[in-house]
Amino acid sequence: MSIETPLRVGTFQKDSRLPIEEVYRALEQLTHHGWEQQRIHVQEGKTGGGRKVVLPVYGYISPQWHENPGLWVLVGVHGEEPAPSNALAQHVRTLLMLAEAGIPILCTSILNPLGYIKKWRYPNELWNPDFGASVGDSEHVLLNEIESGPRTRKPISFDAECITVWALTQCVQHPPVLVFDHHEDEFSPEPDSPQARASYTYYHGEHGLVRIAEDVVDVLHANDMPIAQDGETAFGEKIIYGVVRNAVDGSVDELISAPRVFFRGGKIEKPAAKAVIIIETGFDPGVPHTLDQRVVAQGAVMNRYETYWNMMMHKILPSI
Ligand SMILES: [Zn+2]
Numbered sequence: 322m323s324i325e326t327p328l329r330v331g332t333f334q335k336d337s338r339l340p341i342e343e344v345y346r347a348l349e350q351l352t353h354h355g356w357e358q359q360r361i362h363v364q365e366g367k368t369g370g371g372r373k374v375v376l377p378v379y380g381y382i383s384p385q386w387h388e389n390p391g392l393w394v395l396v397g398v399h400g401e402e403p404a405p406s407n408a409l410a411q412h413v414r415t416l417l418m419l420a421e422a423g424i425p426i427l428c429t430s431i432l433n434p435l436g437y438i439k440k441w442r443y444p445n446e447l448w449n450p451d452f453g454a455s456v457g458d459s460e461h462v463l464l465n466e467i468e469s470g471p472r473t474r475k476p477i478s479f480d481a482e483c484i485t486v487w488a489l490t491q492c493v494q495h496p497p498v499l500v501f502d503h504h505e506d507e508f509s510p511e512p513d514s515p516q517a518r519a520s521y522t523y524y525h526g527e528h529g530l531v532r533i534a535e536d537v538v539d540v541l542h543a544n545d546m547p548i549a550q551d552g553e554t555a556f557g558e559k560i561i562y563g564v565v566r567n568a569v570d571g572s573v574d575e576l577i578s579a580p581r582v583f584f585r586g587g588k589i590e591k592p593a594a595k596a597v598i599i600i601e602t603g604f605d606p607g608v609p610h611t612l613d614q615r616v617v618a619q620g621a622v623m624n625r626y627e628t629y630w631n632m633m634m635h636k637i638l639p640s641i
């Protein structure tokens with residue numbers, strides 16, 4: 322192993338999330354089975370106790386990935402959402418089995434490890450989106466409405482710049498066709514919001530494949546996750562059958578599903594994923610001890626990756 326795993330950095334523990342070393346260690350098993358480990362980026366910052374810390378962000382690529390597009394799995398963009406990475410750490414065998422069955426796979430370690438160890442949403446900010454710089458922001462390469470240039474002149478942070486460049490490079494080298502970006506959703510304090518006691522799934526991609534996102538909603542519901550079936554989000558987006566389609570949010574998910582982006586001074590064509598599903602397990606921050614169930618729900622979606630892959634390959638019919 323050429324790249325070292327940091328040890329004993331000290332992880333926020335009150336919600337019983339896994340220490341970050343355990344997540345790193347679990348995913349490192351992939352390299353023992355011939356997966357390539359790429360270092361996407363190294364986050365530098367301070368722990369909750371004020372100690373300086375350096376935390377790597379990795380991508381893992383299954384062996385013998387030649388030209389066919391594959392399945393991508395992203396976790397850990399937001400630090401207060403531990404269930405996705407904790408579930409992935411338990412599903413390394415699932416990933417290995419899928420790769421052995423011939424499905425090319427790319428997955429990441431926790432994309433915002435500094436946020437994870439402190440339970441901060443952003444690397445630089447506990448919660449406030451006005452000050453926080455999301456590591457999953459790609460607005461500086463996403464095209465504006467008239468496709469004349471990028472939406473912003475500069476990346477929101479060095480973290481976001483590194484992750485965006487890596488995702489863009491991988492779109493060419495290991496093109497995605499089906500993508501799962503696992504998140505969580507803290508319930509809104511606004512009593513009238515559809516997010517007050519429930520969450521929904523985001524979807525970017527081809528119309529007919531939204532059926533996969535709808536199945537994800539069913540799986541989350543069956544695993545005791547409350548779902549907002551309809552209504553509008555706080556941003557005025559329509560929720561249909563628990564799914565918000567093609568939201569313009571400037572995220573790396575939008576980047577992965579975009580056919581064109583603005584890069585190094587010009588507009589370029591790139592391989593675009595056909596379906597990107599953003600899974601959200603909702604939780605009330607005032608209710609303790611719900612992480613285990615959220616990990617189960619996230620894992621239940623991971624257990625259906627092969628089904629979703631087959632739905633994609635068999636060109637399922639559009640839902641009504
Ligand atoms: Zn999130």
